[in-house]
Amino acid sequence: MMQETQQSQRDPLLKVQNLVVEYAVGGKTVHAVSDVSLQVARGETLGLVGESGCGKSTLGCAVLQLSQAVSGRVLFDGHDLTAMHGDTLRRMRQRVQLIFQDPIASLNPRRRIGEIIAEPLVISGVKDPKKRQKLVCEVLSAVGLDPSLVIGRLPHEFSGGQCQRICIARALVLNPEFIICDEPVSALDVSIRAQILNLLEDMKARFGLTLLFIAHDLAVVKAVSDRVAVMYLGRLCEVGPSEQLFAHPAHPYTALLIEAIPVPDPDVRPAESVPVGEPPSPIAPPSGCRFRTRCPRADQRCIDEVPELRPVAPDQYVACHHPLIAAG
Amino acid sequence: MTEPALLSVKNVSVDLPTPRGNLRAVDQIDLNIGAGRTLGIVGESGCGKTMLSRAILQLLPKKAKLSGRVMFDGQDLVRLDPERLRKLRGRSLAVVFQDPMTSLNPVLTIGTQLIETLQEHLELDSVAAKWRSVELLGAVGIPAPQQRLMQYPHQLSGGMRQRVAIAIALSCEPKLLIADEPTTALDVTIQAQILDLLAREQRRRHMAMILITHDLGVVAGRTDDVAVMYAGRVVERAPTPVLFKKMHMPYTEALLAAIPKIDAAPHAPLPAISGRPPDPTRPIQGCSFSPRCRYAAGRCYREKPLLAASESPDHQYACFHPIQVTAGVCA
Ligand SMILES: Nc1ncnc2c1ncn2[C@@H]1O[C@H](COP(=O)(O)OP(=O)(O)OP(=O)(O)O)[C@@H](O)[C@H]1O
Numbered sequence: 316m317m318q319e320t321q322q323s324q325r326d327p328l329l330k331v332q333n334l335v336v337e338y339a340v341g342g343k344t345v346h347a348v349s350d351v352s353l354q355v356a357r358g359e360t361l362g363l364v365g366e367s368g369c370g371k372s373t374l375g376c377a378v379l380q381l382s383q384a385v386s387g388r389v390l391f392d393g394h395d396l397t398a399m400h401g402d403t404l405r406r407m408r409q410r411v412q413l414i415f416q417d418p419i420a421s422l423n424p425r426r427r428i429g430e431i432i433a434e435p436l437v438i439s440g441v442k443d444p445k446k447r448q449k450l451v452c453e454v455l456s457a458v459g460l461d462p463s464l465v466i467g468r469l470p471h472e473f474s475g476g477q478c479q480r481i482c483i484a485r486a487l488v489l490n491p492e493f494i495i496c497d498e499p500v501s502a503l504d505v506s507i508r509a510q511i512l513n514l515l516e517d518m519k520a521r522f523g524l525t526l527l528f529i530a531h532d533l534a535v536v537k538a539v540s541d542r543v544a545v546m547y548l549g550r551l552c553e554v555g556p557s558e559q560l561f562a563h564p565a566h567p568y569t570a571l572l573i574e575a576i577p578v579p580d581p582d583v584r585p586a587e588s589v590p591v592g593e594p595p596s597p598i599a600p601p602s603g604c605r606f607r608t609r610c611p612r613a614d615q616r617c618i619d620e621v622p623e624l625r626p627v628a629p630d631q632y633v634a635c636h637h638p639l640i641a642a643g
Numbered sequence: 644m645t646e647p648a649l650l651s652v653k654n655v656s657v658d659l660p661t662p663r664g665n666l667r668a669v670d671q672i673d674l675n676i677g678a679g680r681t682l683g684i685v686g687e688s689g690c691g692k693t694m695l696s697r698a699i700l701q702l703l704p705k706k707a708k709l710s711g712r713v714m715f716d717g718q719d720l721v722r723l724d725p726e727r728l729r730k731l732r733g734r735s736l737a738v739v740f741q742d743p744m745t746s747l748n749p750v751l752t753i754g755t756q757l758i759e760t761l762q763e764h765l766e767l768d769s770v771a772a773k774w775r776s777v778e779l780l781g782a783v784g785i786p787a788p789q790q791r792l793m794q795y796p797h798q799l800s801g802g803m804r805q806r807v808a809i810a811i812a813l814s815c816e817p818k819l820l821i822a823d824e825p826t827t828a829l830d831v832t833i834q835a836q837i838l839d840l841l842a843r844e845q846r847r848r849h850m851a852m853i854l855i856t857h858d859l860g861v862v863a864g865r866t867d868d869v870a871v872m873y874a875g876r877v878v879e880r881a882p883t884p885v886l887f888k889k890m891h892m893p894y895t896e897a898l899l900a901a902i903p904k905i906d907a908a909p910h911a912p913l914p915a916i917s918g919r920p921p922d923p924t925r926p927i928q929g930c931s932f933s934p935r936c937r938y939a940a941g942r943c944y945r946e947k948p949l950l951a952a953s954e955s956p957d958h959q960y961a962c963f964h965p966i967q968v969t970a971g972v973c974a
């Protein structure tokens with residue numbers, strides 16, 4: 316079933332429809348992404364959260380056609396990327412960029428920063444070296460680095476936070492419309508994390524970007540997202556406007572995630588967490604609702620029937636048979 | 644504190660020779676922790692938290708130079724002979740690391756590792772040790788503990804492995820447990836469960852605990868006292884509720900402000916700390932936080948502020964221009 320009604324009707328730049336991605340591992344199938352549909356409107360930031368292994372990166376890679384989808388469609392600006400090949404796909408891909416979690420590992424250790432950032436320009440056919448140099452300098456200044464101090468140096472001479480700035484510069488140099496940020500601050504310290512989040516927000520405003528922001532930290536996601544999508548074991552649980560979702564989570568898993576965030580206030584005694592166990596394997600996901608093995612509300616229906624995503628509040632959608640808020 | 648402390652770290656420094664020169668990882672730290680108390684140690688990556696805990700455990704890299712004293716239960720660990728130290732570490736002084744694989748042996752089953760520890764330190768026979776192992780695994784929330792005894796660490800998830808590491812650490816009823824970022828590598832839901840487990844066992848056993856983390860949120864509801872570290876030093880120390888209500892160090896304030904808050908509005912700019920911590924091989928003149936501090940002035944660039952008591956003796960900070968200090972009380 317297609318959820319055409321889902322989410323903000325504003326001009327969607329990215330539309331993912333019923334996407335299924337699987338990996339074959341030793342004769343078994345990993346159900347990494349199962350029937351996920353979502354949209355990202357032009358100019359918005361959609362946050363994507365969920366525990367390790369729930370399929371966030373796989374979804375991000377599938378959007379870029381870096382991992383092969385079993386079925387489903389990825390529409391970018393109305394064009395179906397899953398049906399594109401060769402040069403057409405390559406040209407389309409330039410409009411979408413990716414920023415990874417591990418900034419140091421994603422930079423070639425033997426190339427100088429200037430070359431690393433110019434590389435996408437070379438590939439996309441900017442032949443004039445002077446023009447490349449100018450673009451590289453502009454983008455480095457934009458991310459708060461001094462081009463003259465940075466261009467000639469190697470990645471290992473920089474800290475994690477600086478490397479992430481360099482990665483952001485590399486992602487921006489082709490002037491993309493859409494950036495997929497895959498846990499861009501997870502590997503960074505609290506203080507540096509705030510710098511990079513602020514930088515991403517500035518760049519978004521300055522270059523009119525649309526972002527898919529992947530993270531496992533809900534507070535980080537909330538800080539930058541207009542809407543948030545919650546994933547669990549390959550499926551979408553809930554999607555809605557950030558504030559609404561945090562104030563009134565409809566899915567029991569969203570509520571669990573919110574409850575588990577450590578609050579920096581000693582008066583807020585952490586509620587003894589319910590011993591909810593650990594997520595099952597995506598090789599043999601539970602029948603019906605995949606969250607049912609850890610859900611306090613699970614009943615027979617949750618074992619028998621896969622819950623479909625349906626609206627519970629304006630712009631808020633949940634896939635649960637017994638949501639925490641009643642449909643209005 | 645009238646009662647003698649269980650652990651008292653006295654003027655401890657750790658120096659490491661590096662190709663770039665001497666690196667002072669821990670710089671003249673004094674700390675006390677009483678029996679049954681919990682102390683949180685918080686600070687950014689590289690500030691020396693792990694080196695401090697290794698200095699306490701006498702598990703420093705070979706080339707490291709340690710000075711100062713580490714008094715534990717009436718003995719100076721720095722001067723203790725290796726054999727007695729090894730006994731102590733298995734028994735009354737235990738540790739849990741960020742990566743559980745650091746403390747688990749990959750080629751031995753969970754059961755063998757637990758049973759051996761119990762036999763060695765508690766001198767239990769093999770039947771009693773096995774029975775106790777099952778009980779311990781159950782206590783740390785591992786389902787079907789009987790079967791788990793046969794499994795190897797790699798057959799468990801990260802959260803389960805950390806539970807096993809905790810079970811081994813707790814097995815000999817230690818007086819002090821040092822937990823060095825025990826949940827940093829885990830997901831939030833698992834993180835909350837592990838922290839609860841540690842808190843429950845700490846209370847139940849009346850064990851002292853040092854909880855090391857870079858997240859002020861983690862220590863807020865779970866410790867009696869907090870020490871904030873910056874560039875190898877303790878820069879503020881106070882009972883946890885006092886610290887959060889009335890912090891005096893600009894660094895503590897900045898660290899707290901930089902955490903994204905769940906109740907903040909989306910797109911609200913975060914008060915980031917500019918720059919980054921100093922290179923520990925290039926000591927800074929004056930206060931080591933001065934290049935990043937928004938209150939820095941005059942003296943901060945010339946002299947090192949020492950840790951000193953505020954209005955109350957158990958709240959200490961190292962700063963020339965403390966925030967929220969009642970006028971007239973502080974020099
Ligand atoms: N190349 C691959 N081959 C086989 N299995 C894979 C591959 N990549 C990912 N997986 C599996 O697919 C599932 C989803 O992985 P994915 O990396 O998308 O999760 P994630 O949500 O990004 O997790 P994390 O937060 O740890 O980055 C996991 O079970 C993972 O082990």
Ligand SMILES: Nc1ncnc2c1ncn2[C@@H]1O[C@H](COP(=O)(O)OP(=O)(O)OP(=O)(O)O)[C@@H](O)[C@H]1O
Nearest residue numbers: 659668687688689690691692693694695704857923
């Ligand atoms: N084996 C080593 N040899 C030389 N220097 C080291 C070694 N281990 C750590 N250091 C340095 O000592 C300083 C303190 O490191 P330490 O590991 O104690 O920091 P930390 O506070 O535990 O950081 P993190 O939060 O990243 O674990 C850092 O500057 C680090 O680079």
Ligand code: SF4
Nearest residue numbers: 604607610617635636
């Ligand atoms: S569908 Fe059932 S098991 Fe799934 S989240 Fe809802 S109540 Fe829980």
Ligand code: SF4
Nearest residue numbers: 930933936943962963
């Ligand atoms: S001593 Fe000065 S520089 Fe250091 S924290 Fe205090 S005000 Fe800031």
Ligand SMILES: [Mg+2]
Nearest residue numbers: 371372373497
């Ligand atoms: Mg990932």
Ligand SMILES: [Mg+2]
Nearest residue numbers: 692693694823
């Ligand atoms: Mg450490």
